[in-house]
Amino acid sequence: MNHFMxxxxxxALKGVKLKHGGPFGAVIVKNNKIISSSHNLVIKxxxxxxxxxxxxxxxxCKVLNSYHLTDCMLFTTCEPCPMCFSAILWAHIKHxxxxxxxxxxxxxxxxxxxIYDIIKEENKSKKILLEQLNRNECFxxxxxxxxxxxxxx
Numbered sequence: 001m002n003h004f005m006x007x008x009x010x011x012a013l014k015g016v017k018l019k020h021g022g023p024f025g026a027v028i029v030k031n032n033k034i035i036s037s038s039h040n041l042v043i044k045x046x047x048x049x050x051x052x053x054x055x056x057x058x059x060x061c062k063v064l065n066s067y068h069l070t071d072c073m074l075f076t077t078c079e080p081c082p083m084c085f086s087a088i089l090w091a092h093i094k095h096x097x098x099x100x101x102x103x104x105x106x107x108x109x110x111x112x113x114x115i116y117d118i119i120k121e122e123n124k125s126k127k128i129l130l131e132q133l134n135r136n137e138c139f140x141x142x143x144x145x146x147x148x149x150x151x152x153x
Contacts, residue, residue, distance in 0.1 A: 004029050004075040005097060007037055011052065012077045015039030022110060026052035026076040028060040028069065028093075035072060036060040052076060053084035057091050068092045078105050081112045082119060 004027050011025030021040030028035045038055035042048060053076055061067050069091040074080075078100045080088060088096060102112055 004034070004073075005077075005099060007034065008052075008075045008077050009099070011037050011039040015041070015052070018044070020044035021050065023108075024052040024077050026056040026074060028056045028072050028074055030060075030064070030069075030072045035063050035069075049083065051081065051084050053080050054087050057087055057093075061091070070094065073097065078102070078110075082115045 008025040008027045011027065012023050013025070015021055015025065016023050021042035021044060024040040025037070026039075027037040036056045036059035038052050038059060040052045041050040041055060044050075053074065056074070057069065060069055060072060067090075070093075072091075072093050073095040074088060074093050075097045076084075077098070079098045079102045080096065081102070105111075106113065
């Protein structure tokens, strides 16, 4: 298993050297074969969602022609942030190997604590305004989806 983590580390180093973003790399593996790998591209792409894990998930979904990565494992240089963890859950990846913790990331300036606080509702009112609007109109679209699709998420 260390072989796949080594590749994630090499991806992270590549991103750091190219100044593409933070020191994060990720590899997705299925049946002991690498399906995709990527590093953080936030700075290069001016995209706050271009984390290594998200990039690797996007690539793997294209390669496998599926939005479910059920039989895949993820190797990543750092414990996934809340956004990446959510994407991992949506992709149905069941096993994650990670190197550094979120607390290690905090030591070099990557601090997700405020996101965890918002999730726990400790600072929700100070950080973001969440207000429901036009539910009925929006729910009509939901009903149309249910009538016309039987896809499983």
